[in-house]
Amino acid sequence: MNPREQHAASESATYAIIGAGLSGAAAAWRLAQSGAEVIVLERDVPASALGSSHGSARIFRYAYQDAFYSDLVVQAKRGWDELEAASGERLITPSGSLDFGAVRDPQGLARVLDEVGVENELLSSAEASVRWPQLSFDTEVLWHPGAGVIDAEHSVEAMVRLAEAAGAQVRTGWEVASVRHGFTGYLVTSSTGRTVHAEQVIVAAGGWLPGLLADLDLPGGFADAMPQFEVRQENAFHYPYRQLADAGETPTDAATSWPTFIYKGEEIQTYSLPGGRDADFRGQKIAEYNGGRVIPGAAHQDGLIDPANRRRVTAFVEEFTPGLVPESYAETTCLFTNVPRDDMIIDRAAGVTILSPCSGQGAKFAPLLGELVLDLVAGSQQTADRFRAIGQSFAGVR
Incomplete structure (x- = not known):
């Protein structure tokens, strides 16, 4: 027993x-x-x-190509506010979110957010680069400040x-x-x-x-x-913030100037967010969307990192995130269930x-x-x- x-x-x-x-x-x-x-x-x-x-880092965002889902997030936020009040805890750390990449369609996302009444701003790649010099952009960029990081656990x-x-x-x-x-x-x-x-x-x-x-x-x-149902064993990597690494500093809490972001380009699609407690608050979590291997179900996960996936994500970091050191210091796997x-x-x-x-x-x-x-x-x-x-x-x- x-x-x-x-x-x-x-x-x-x-x-x-x-x-x-x-x-x-x-x-x-x-x-x-x-x-x-x-x-x-x-x-x-x-x-x-x-x-x-599990863990401390999931993205809370409003940006969808479909107003049906963006409006659901608006409804969900009321529940999050109630949960935080009832529990006495901050469960979503504000960060704002960026969306860019040719496949991501920032203009289309902005139209949807306008439709459901969510604050947003559309910027050129040059404007975004001035505001977030730790990132590189290859298209227009959508910024919506109401996004954040959910402490799932x-x-x-x-x-x-x-x-x-x-x-x-x-x-x-x-x-x-x-x-x-x-x-x-x-x-x-x-x-x-x-x-x-x-x-x-x-x-x-x-x-x-x-x-x-x-x-x-x-x-x-x-x-x-x-x-x-398709179950994937996804890979997630934490890359150190270059500014902290260069200064030899160790953060003491979840405060960060980094936003979450979603990039969808022709070659790779990624999502990223401050790693929080999972990464000792000193790095950004980045993963390739649906980049992990398909497994029959959760019972078949082995927790092993795919080296090819690591190489693809690290190449993305080298190209698009100059504010990160392109060497992962923490790695993990998690489950994605798709339909x-x-x-x-x-x-x-x-x-x-x-x-x-x-x-x-x-x-x-x-x-x-x-x-x-x-x-x-x-x-x-x-x-x-x-x-x-x-x-x-x-x-x-x-």
Whole structure:
């Protein structure tokens, strides 16, 4: 028996939530806040390093090519403000964000932000270079000052604490093996034989979802409608700030003059943000978007850095970030779960809800995800068409 499973062999709740990352924690917070009876089942610990919600550095940004998603960020920010007030913590460190590169289309992004009422500024490459000499630009640049850096781990912990204070139970070391439909709801069974009875089940398992799908007892039509999920083991690298390195200084907090940025060019697409606590506050985190290798699921991650990916990212640093020393001093891997259409999946059939904010975009929406799940499972609202599970495969895959 897992030593962390020190609870009764069989329990019950109105809602069982599988996974305690950002999505599962948000659902637990909002459902418990509504007065519902909630049990969270986490295979490891909340914000586990084996999932997608660990560490101190995720981007909070408004810039999308689609006003639907930019407006969702506006809605999500209200939830972040509430979460920070309720927890007494600063969970988003302001930084502002830059978008540039021929494929990124800064002008198109600016039009969308204007449409949803988000402050932004479009600059020439020369103007941007004067303002941010630590970076080099090859196109026009969009600046929106409302962006920031999310402390993912602390955000999960805050939502879990609030959920528990509202009555939710959290079970760690509880690896779900199957979900079976019965006459009075669902029986969730762990890999060690423990069980939980629930009226409804919310699956927020991130990169572990593909490995669970066959054991979720989904209605046939709903199971067939699930899109193909692609899990990637992404690589992230931390490069030291040249100014600090040259001065031999060691920062003492998260203060930084560096913004987050997203670059999409013809040859490479990257995202970057201050590394925060993960990088001792002395470097910038940079990764190639979808640059990691495809794996069957989270259970197949090995944590090994891809040397070819490191070379590509370092070449980008040498060309576009003169304010960084092009030698990574900290490296890590994380999980990206993608679907072909890049939309989030928030859909429900019978008593099972699939919550999968896919394609590397879920962190910024976390508090809002909990609200959307609450509306969906409480029966007060149908899922948006954009979030429905619609059968689709990646190109060349049947």
